Amino acid sequence: MHKEHYARFRDISVSERILNTVFLLTIGMGYLMALANMYYTHEGLDGKPGLSIEDVVISYHGSSNQTRLGTAINGIMKNNLRNASDKDVIMQWIQKGADEEGYQDKIQAILERDCVFCHTPSINPSLPDLTQYSTVSEVAHAGGATLPTLVRVSHIHLFGIAFILFFIGKIFLLCDMNVHVKRVAVVIPFIAMLLDVVSWFITKTTPSFAYVVVYSGALMGLSMGLQILLSIYQMWFYSRKKPDC
DSSP states (O other): OOOOOOOOGGGSOHHHHHHHHHHHHHHHHHHHHHHHHHHHHHTTTTSSSSOOHHHHHHHHTOOSSOOHHHHHHHTTTGGGOSSTHHHHHHHHHHHTTOOHHHIIIIIHHHHHHHTTTTSOTTTOTTSOOOSSHHHHHHHHSSOSSOHHHHHHHHHHHHHHHHHHHHHHHHHHTTSOSOHHHHHHHHHHHHHHHHHHHHHHHHHHHOGGGHHHHHHHHHHHHHHHHHHHHHHHHHHHTOOOOOOOO
């Protein structure tokens, strides 16, 4: 019987290899930048330097004794305030109940000057929106990410990452390896991504699920990274004779 032959890296042209390689390298670099952005977005929320499980809990579940805005200006965002005294102004406003009148009198001008350049949905949808009182109020009171925020970030995350994983997987399928291993490998990052997003919502009510957020995100990154590295290796450094069929 005739054995069907599927395309492998040895079957594609040098031009296709170059295109695939620059795409994979660019995606890999972009993912590293995404990790750096995630680190600087979440680290220090617990008032301590570095990224910890407690920072993840505060991001999604909230803190029992501190608001997200309070932890941010006492930690990672403190140096972004042009005047050191503005931190005390914001903290006093939070402690007094974070009312709309106080926001319009004192807080709005500070945030517009020092914060909204980054904290605008159209620029960075993963960061809290500090452009209006209704959204500032969400982070000025106790609690983690709101449900509308999680929905907005998750739908962008799912659409964007799914396309990236699809194209990386399409290239990875050209690798010469055990077909069953390959089938499992292309599915793992999708499962990890879905688990990661679902765990955001669960962590909002169950703080211990913050560990799932970390582990599923790490699994997606590692599996995607292995696909990129193996694809580049087999495109340029791996050779195997074509079968006779």
